[in-house]
Amino acid sequence: MEKARKRSLALIGSLLAISPVYGQLASSGASNASAAAKWITLGTNGGPIPAKSRSQPSNLLVLNGKHYLVDSGGGVERQLAQMGLSVSNLAAVFISHLHFDHTAGLYTVLGLRWQTNAPQHLRIYGPPGTKKMVEGLLASMIPAAEIGFGISGSTTRDPQLEADVVELRDSDTIAIDGFHVRVRNNSHYTVEASERNDSSAQSLAYRFDLPGRSITYTGDTGPSAAVVELASGSDLLVSEMIDADFAIGNLRRAVAGGALAAPEKVIKDVEKHLRSHHLLASDVGELAAKAGVGAVIVTHFSGRDVDDPRHLGYLREIAKKYNGPAAIAEDLDAF
Numbered sequence: 001m002e003k004a005r006k007r008s009l010a011l012i013g014s015l016l017a018i019s020p021v022y023g024q025l026a027s028s029g030a031s032n033a034s035a036a037a038k039w040i041t042l043g044t045n046g047g048p049i050p051a052k053s054r055s056q057p058s059n060l061l062v063l064n065g066k067h068y069l070v071d072s073g074g075g076v077e078r079q080l081a082q083m084g085l086s087v088s089n090l091a092a093v094f095i096s097h098l099h100f101d102h103t104a105g106l107y108t109v110l111g112l113r114w115q116t117n118a119p120q121h122l123r124i125y126g127p128p129g130t131k132k133m134v135e136g137l138l139a140s141m142i143p144a145a146e147i148g149f150g151i152s153g154s155t156t157r158d159p160q161l162e163a164d165v166v167e168l169r170d171s172d173t174i175a176i177d178g179f180h181v182r183v184r185n186n187s188h189y190t191v192e193a194s195e196r197n198d199s200s201a202q203s204l205a206y207r208f209d210l211p212g213r214s215i216t217y218t219g220d221t222g223p224s225a226a227v228v229e230l231a232s233g234s235d236l237l238v239s240e241m242i243d244a245d246f247a248i249g250n251l252r253r254a255v256a257g258g259a260l261a262a263p264e265k266v267i268k269d270v271e272k273h274l275r276s277h278h279l280l281a282s283d284v285g286e287l288a289a290k291a292g293v294g295a296v297i298v299t300h301f302s303g304r305d306v307d308d309p310r311h312l313g314y315l316r317e318i319a320k321k322y323n324g325p326a327a328i329a330e331d332l333d334a335f
């Protein structure tokens with residue numbers, strides 16, 4: 001991991017001038033309870049297909065010694081462990097949308113917190129539907145609670161008290177722990193040309209206005225005027241990115257090789273989804289430029305990995321539109 005990160009930095013350094021913010025890339029400072037806000041890309045894979053070198057989407061916002069999980073993909077507990085943290089350390093969770101690559105690790109978080117007697121009651125923020133999802137997860141823990149741990153006379157606590165949910169909608173702003181969080185419905189779920197702002201099917205981009213620093217996280221999105229507006233003037237933009245040609249090529253190879261069954265119409269539909277509901281490298285550059293952000297990092301990465309010389313092409317595509325610092329994050333990088 002360490003070696004790969006250094007190699008990535010060297011490659012990025014050969015292409016772009018690295019701003020001081022990237023001097024922190026190799027640090028793993030989540031255990032350092034400094035007042036400065038830090039963003040850690042726990043899992044940088046663009047789901048849902050698991051990857052060898054990247055964990056499923058999850059991030060950690062660190063502020064004043066508190067840890068906020070932003071999306072909770074599978075494997076999140078191990079990524080936290082690699083930072084010297086556990087699921088009990090979490091102050092709150094923010095979920096961008098309800099696709100399983102962003103939520104599967106939430107069950108682990110809740111279950112392990114219950115099993116290890118972590119402070120009860122985790123606050124979870126998310127789009128409409130999050131309440132129903134979390135209620136289902138907590139209900140599914142009841143049989144384990146009824147069975148207990150084989151210790152006579154002991155009782156287990158009620159799993160349904162482990163968490164509560166605050167659902168957020170487009171343009172909502174909340175204040176917690178001395179900072180503000182604003183959300184916009186992005187274009188990840190868009191079915192027509194116009195973005196739907198009043199539907200219950202919302203996929204949220206988050207802006208964290210922290211003491212001395214603002215960070216915008218796109219979540220999964222296609223090009224979106226709402227996300228541009230939300231990210232406007234942010235110090236750091238954390239953006240998803242997909243190489244749609246590469247992803248479709250992989251899909252076609254999997255179908256041709258018999259690993260996957262998908263008729264041509266399904267492949268075409270998937271391609272349309274990837275191109276309109278996610279961001280190409282050039283879209284990331286355009287978003288960063290339009291929003292006038294201080295720096296952009298790519299996560300939820302779906303494309304040729306760092307060992308492929310073509311990996312650098314993504315940064316070149318971004319640089320055509322945006323002339324600020326840019327990097328493709330790896331797991332456990334800190335910004």
Ligand SMILES: [Zn+2]
Binds near residue numbers: 048057099102300
């Ligand atoms: Zn995703």
Ligand SMILES: [Zn+2]
Binds near residue numbers: 097099188220
């Ligand atoms: Zn998604």
